[in-house]
Amino acid sequence: MHATDHLKEAERLMTVCNSCRYCEGLCAVFPAMEMRRSFADGDLSYLANLCHNCGACHVDCQFAPPHEFDVNVPKTLAQVRADSYRAYAWPKAFQPLFDRNGLAISIIASLSIAGFILGFVVWHDPLVLTSGSGQFYRLMPHTVMAGLFGAVALYALLALAMGFRNFWTAIGANSVSAGSGTTLWQATKDAAGLRYLDGGGVGCYNEDEKPTDNRRLYHHLTFYGFLLCFAATTTGTVYHYVLDWPAPYGWTDLPKLFGIPGGIGLVVGPLGLLRAKLKREPEMVDRAKFGMDTAFLAMMFMTGLTGLALMVLRETPAMGIMLAIHLGVVFALFLTMPYGKFVHGFYRFGALALYAAERKAERSAKPGIPAS
Amino acid sequence: MQAPPNEVDVLVVGGGNAALCAAIAARRDGASVLVVEGAPKFYRGGNTRHTRNMRCAHDTATEHLTGPYTEAEFWDDLLRVTEGNTDEGLARFMIVQSKEMLTWIAEQGVRFQPSLGGTLSLGRTNSFFLGGGRAMLNALYRTAEELGVSVLYDAPVIGLDIDNGRFRSATIRMDGADHTVRAKALVVAAGGFEANIEWLKEGWGEPAENFLIRGTPYNRGDVLKMLLDSGVEAIGDPTQCHAVAIDARAPKFDGGIITRLDCVVFGIVVNKNAERFYDEGEDFWPKRYAIWGRLVAAQPEQIAYIVFDAKSLKMFMPSLFPPIEADCITGLANKLGLPVEAFEMTVSGFNAAVRQGSFDHTELDDCRTEGLTPPKSHWACPIDTAPFYAYPVRPGITFTYLGTRVDRDARMQMADGGASGNMFAAGEIMAGNVLGKGYAAGIGMTIGSVFGRIAGERAAKHARD
Numbered sequence: 001m002h003a004t005d006h007l008k009e010a011e012r013l014m015t016v017c018n019s020c021r022y023c024e025g026l027c028a029v030f031p032a033m034e035m036r037r038s039f040a041d042g043d044l045s046y047l048a049n050l051c052h053n054c055g056a057c058h059v060d061c062q063f064a065p066p067h068e069f070d071v072n073v074p075k076t077l078a079q080v081r082a083d084s085y086r087a088y089a090w091p092k093a094f095q096p097l098f099d100r101n102g103l104a105i106s107i108i109a110s111l112s113i114a115g116f117i118l119g120f121v122v123w124h125d126p127l128v129l130t131s132g133s134g135q136f137y138r139l140m141p142h143t144v145m146a147g148l149f150g151a152v153a154l155y156a157l158l159a160l161a162m163g164f165r166n167f168w169t170a171i172g173a174n175s176v177s178a179g180s181g182t183t184l185w186q187a188t189k190d191a192a193g194l195r196y197l198d199g200g201g202v203g204c205y206n207e208d209e210k211p212t213d214n215r216r217l218y219h220h221l222t223f224y225g226f227l228l229c230f231a232a233t234t235t236g237t238v239y240h241y242v243l244d245w246p247a248p249y250g251w252t253d254l255p256k257l258f259g260i261p262g263g264i265g266l267v268v269g270p271l272g273l274l275r276a277k278l279k280r281e282p283e284m285v286d287r288a289k290f291g292m293d294t295a296f297l298a299m300m301f302m303t304g305l306t307g308l309a310l311m312v313l314r315e316t317p318a319m320g321i322m323l324a325i326h327l328g329v330v331f332a333l334f335l336t337m338p339y340g341k342f343v344h345g346f347y348r349f350g351a352l353a354l355y356a357a358e359r360k361a362e363r364s365a366k367p368g369i370p371a372s
Numbered sequence: 373m374q375a376p377p378n379e380v381d382v383l384v385v386g387g388g389n390a391a392l393c394a395a396i397a398a399r400r401d402g403a404s405v406l407v408v409e410g411a412p413k414f415y416r417g418g419n420t421r422h423t424r425n426m427r428c429a430h431d432t433a434t435e436h437l438t439g440p441y442t443e444a445e446f447w448d449d450l451l452r453v454t455e456g457n458t459d460e461g462l463a464r465f466m467i468v469q470s471k472e473m474l475t476w477i478a479e480q481g482v483r484f485q486p487s488l489g490g491t492l493s494l495g496r497t498n499s500f501f502l503g504g505g506r507a508m509l510n511a512l513y514r515t516a517e518e519l520g521v522s523v524l525y526d527a528p529v530i531g532l533d534i535d536n537g538r539f540r541s542a543t544i545r546m547d548g549a550d551h552t553v554r555a556k557a558l559v560v561a562a563g564g565f566e567a568n569i570e571w572l573k574e575g576w577g578e579p580a581e582n583f584l585i586r587g588t589p590y591n592r593g594d595v596l597k598m599l600l601d602s603g604v605e606a607i608g609d610p611t612q613c614h615a616v617a618i619d620a621r622a623p624k625f626d627g628g629i630i631t632r633l634d635c636v637v638f639g640i641v642v643n644k645n646a647e648r649f650y651d652e653g654e655d656f657w658p659k660r661y662a663i664w665g666r667l668v669a670a671q672p673e674q675i676a677y678i679v680f681d682a683k684s685l686k687m688f689m690p691s692l693f694p695p696i697e698a699d700c701i702t703g704l705a706n707k708l709g710l711p712v713e714a715f716e717m718t719v720s721g722f723n724a725a726v727r728q729g730s731f732d733h734t735e736l737d738d739c740r741t742e743g744l745t746p747p748k749s750h751w752a753c754p755i756d757t758a759p760f761y762a763y764p765v766r767p768g769i770t771f772t773y774l775g776t777r778v779d780r781d782a783r784m785q786m787a788d789g790g791a792s793g794n795m796f797a798a799g800e801i802m803a804g805n806v807l808g809k810g811y812a813a814g815i816g817m818t819i820g821s822v823f824g825r826i827a828g829e830r831a832a833k834h835a836r837d
C-alpha cells in the first residue's frame with residue numbers, strides 16, 4: 001500500500017503504461033518502468049525523478065483526459081517528484097518547509113536581506129551604505145564574508161548530501177552499484193545535455209502538441225549561468241586567499257569572465273522558464289507546487305540580477321545597499337538550497353545514474369508476444 | 373467556432389490516418405482541402421489514435437527494422453491470413469506501394485522507432501511509431517495545417533448529395549446547425565461501422581450486444597451507409613472483422629491496446645460451462661490471436677475465461693486489469709461463477725492428458741496433450757501450482773470489413789457498374805477490398821496510408837482537370 005494518493009495514482013498509471021508501452025522511445029522513464037512489474041514507493045520516486053517533464057507522453061497518450069482512463073503521466077510524476085523532495089529532506093524537522101515553500105523561501109530571503117542591511121548599519125556608520133567607495137570589504141571584511149558564506153555553504157552541502165543519501169537508498173541505487181564510474185559518467189552526460197527533455201528528439205511540449213526546444217535552452221542558461229557564477233565566486237576566493245589578489249578584478253580576469261555571462265544566464269534563463277511555466281498546458285501543471293517552482297526561479301533570477309547590478313553600481317552611492325541585497329539573496333539561496341526545488345538537480349542525477357546502471361545490467365529476458 | 377467554407381476542391385471526411393494522408397497528398401498537389409472530423413479534437417483520428425505500427429515491404433534492414441521483408445513475403449502472409457479472400461490485383465498493388473510509404477510517411481513528420489518491448493517478433497516486418505498512433509497523428513495534423521489544410525472538429529457529415537455516382541455536396545452538422553459544403557472531389561475515410569451495435573447485430577444477431585469495441589465510439593458507419601444507399605458497390609461480409617479476445621472488464625468503447633491479453637498459450641480457455649472449446653496451443657500467438665475474438669463470440673453469452681497458474685504469471689505482457697486469483701481450483705471456480713465440479717473435471721482432465729516435454733514458448737515445443745478433445749498442441753503444462761489465476765474475456769471488435777469497393781485509384785465503384793466520377797475511399801471503409809477475412813498486424817495502417825495518399829492525389833487531379 002502506498003503512503004500518499006499521489007503514489008497510488010502513480011502506481012495506477014505505471015500499470016496502465018506498462019501494458020501499453022507506446023511511449024517507450026520517448027525518454028528513460030518508460031524503459032525503466034518496463035524493467036518492473038510492481039512499483040514500491042521508492043520505485044515511483046525513482047521514475048518520478050527520472051522524468052524531465054517534457055510533456056511528450058501527454059500529447060501522445062490516447063488515454064489522456066477526457067478519456068476515462070485519465071492518464072496524465074507528467075502531472076502525476078511531478079506530484080510524486082515534489083513529494084519526494086520533502087520526504088527525503090534532512091533533517092526531518094525542516095521538511096515542513098516544503099509545505100508552503102514559496103512563502104517560506106520568500107520569508108527567509110527577506111529576513112536575510114534585512115539582516116545584511118541591518119548588520120552593515122549596526123557595524124558601521126549608516127553612511128557607509130551610501131558612501132560609494134567601491135570597496136566591498138570596508139562594509140564587510142573579507143574574512144567575515146568568507147567565513148559566513150563558507151559556513152552556510154557547508155551546511156547546505158551537508159543537508160543536500162544527507163537528503164541525497166536518503167533518496168539514493170530509497171530508490172535502491174545501492175543494490176545495483178549505480179555509483180560506478182561509467183554509470184556516473186553516463187548520468188553526467190545525460191544530465192548536462194538534458195537528454196530527456198527533448199520529447200524523444202523534437203523538443204518538449206509545453207503549450208500544445210507542437211514541440212519547441214525553449215525550455216531546454218532556458219534551462220541550460222539557468223544551469224550553466226549558475227555554474228559560471230559559482231566559478232566566478234570560487235576563482236575570486238582563490239585569488240584573494242591563495243594569490244593574495246583582492247577584488248576588484250578587471251574585465252578580462254577570470255571572476256569577471258565567468259561572472260558576467262553567468263549573471264546574464266541567471267537573469268535570462270529563469271525569466272524564460274517562468275514564461276514557459278505560465279504558458280504551459282494547464283492540464284500538465286501541478287498547481288500546488290507553483291510556489292516552490294517560482295520561488296526557485298525567483299531566487300536564481302535575483303542572484304543573477306543583484307550580482308550584475310552590484311557590478312554596474314559599484315562605484316555609485318547605491319553600492320552599499322546593493323551589496324547588502326546581493327549578499328542577502330545569496331545567503332538565503334544557500335540556506336534554502338536543501339529545502340526547495342534546487343534539490344531536483346541532485347535527485348534527477350541520482351535517478352539517471354541508477355538508470356544507467358540498470359541499462360547496463362543484464363536485463364532479464366522479456367516475453368516476445370505481440371498483438372494489436 | 374469556425375464555419376465551414378461553401379466550397380473546396382477536395383472534401384475529406386474523417387480524421388484518421390487515411391483521411392490525413394489523403395488531405396496532405398491533395399494539398400501538396402495544389403488542391404484546397406477541408407477535413408471534417410466527426411469527433412471532438414481529443415478523439416480525432418478515431419482508431420488511428422490506438423495504433424502502434426504499420427506493415428510495409430522493404431528490401432533491406434533499416435535503422436528501425438531488423439531485416440528485409442520482401443513484397444513476395446508480404447503477399448504470402450496476406451494470402452495465408454485471408455485464406456485467399458482478397459482482391460489479388462489490388463492487394464499486390466498495395467504491397468508494391470507500401471514500400472514507398474515508409475519514406476513518404478516519415479516525410480510527413482512521423483517518426484519511427486524499433487519494435488516495442490514485448491513485440492520482438494514484429495521487429496522485422498512492422499515499423500513502430502515513436503510515441504504510438506496519437507504521436508503519429510499529431511505529426512500528420514501538424515504537417516497538414518502547415519500546408520494549409522483546414523480542419524473542423526465535432527463536424528460529422530450527416531448527408532451526402534450524390535447524383536448518378538457524382539458527389540455534389542455534403543451536409544455537415546456543427547453546434548446543432550447544418551452547413552452545406554460543395555466540393556469537386558470527395559474522399560471518404562470515415563472508418564468502419566464497428567461502433568454501431570445495431571448494425572453489428574444485423575450480421576451477428578443478439579450476441580453482438582456482448583461485444584466490446586476496442587476503439588473509437590465515432591466509427592458508426594453513417595457515411596458508409598449513405599454511400600451504399602446512393603448506389604456505391606459494397607464489398608465484404610458484414611460479419612467479417614478484426615476481433616480479438618479482450619478483458620471482459622474493459623469499457624464498452626475505446627479501451628484500446630491495454631485490455632488485450634496475451635496469455636492464452638500459457639493456460640486453458642473455458643466457456644461459462646467450464647468446457648474447453650479450442651486448441652490454445654495451436655500455433656504462435658501472433659499467428660492466432662486474431663481468431664479468438666470469433667471463437668469467444670461463438671460461446672454461450674460470449675464470455676470465456678483464460679485459466680493459468682503461478683508458473684505462467686510473469687511470462688506475458690501485463691495488462692490493465694489484474695487477474696482474478698484464488699488459492700485452489702474450487703475457489704477460482706467460485707470467484708468466476710463457474711460450475712465447480714465441471715471446472716474441476718476440466719482442469720484435472722487437462723492435467724492428466726498433458727505429456728510434458730521441455731517447455732519453450734519461443735518455439736513450437738513438445739509440451740502437448742494426448743487423448744484430449746480439443747487438444748492443446750504446444751506449451752501444455754499442468755495447471756497445478758497455486759495461486760491460480762483467470763482473466764474473463766469477451767470479443768473485442770477492432771474494425772469491420774464490409775465497405776465500399778474501390779479500384780487502384782481508390783475510386784469508389786458503383787453497384788450498377790462503372791466507377792464514380794469523383795468519389796474516393798481510403799482506410800477502414802474500404803479495408804474489405806484487401807481483407808476478406810483474417811488479419812496481419814499493422815496492415816490496417818498500410819491500407820489507410822497507401823490508399824489515402826492515392827485517393828488524395830487522384831482527388832486533387834480530378835479537381836484540377
Ligand SMILES: Cc1cc2nc3c(=O)[nH]c(=O)nc-3n(C[C@H](O)[C@H](O)[C@H](O)COP(=O)(O)OP(=O)(O)OC[C@H]3O[C@@H](n4cnc5c(N)ncnc54)[C@H](O)[C@@H]3O)c2cc1C
Pocket residue numbers: 372385386387388389390391408409410411415416417418419420421422423424425426427527528529530561562563564586587588590591592593594595627628629770771798799800801813814815816817818820
Ligand atoms: C486498439 C487498436 C489497436 C490497433 N493497432 C493497430 C496497429 O498497431 N497497426 C495497424 O495497422 N492497425 C491497428 N489498428 C487498426 C487501425 O486503427 C485502423 O485500421 C486504422 O486506424 C484505420 O484508419 P482510418 O483512417 O481508416 O480510420 P480512423 O482512424 O478510425 O478514422 C476514422 C475517422 O472518421 C471519423 N468519422 C466517423 N464518422 C464520421 C462522420 N459521419 N463524419 C465525419 N467524420 C466521421 C471518426 O471520428 C474517425 O476519426 C488498431 C485498432 C485498434 C482499435
Ligand code: SF4
Pocket residue numbers: 016017018020021022023024057058060061062063064071073504
Ligand atoms: S502515457 Fe499513455 S500512451 Fe504513453 S505509455 Fe502511458 S498509457 Fe501508453
Ligand code: SF4
Pocket residue numbers: 023026027028029030050051052053054055056057058073074077196199
Ligand atoms: S513527461 Fe517526458 S520525460 Fe516525463 S515521462 Fe513523459 S515523456 Fe518521459
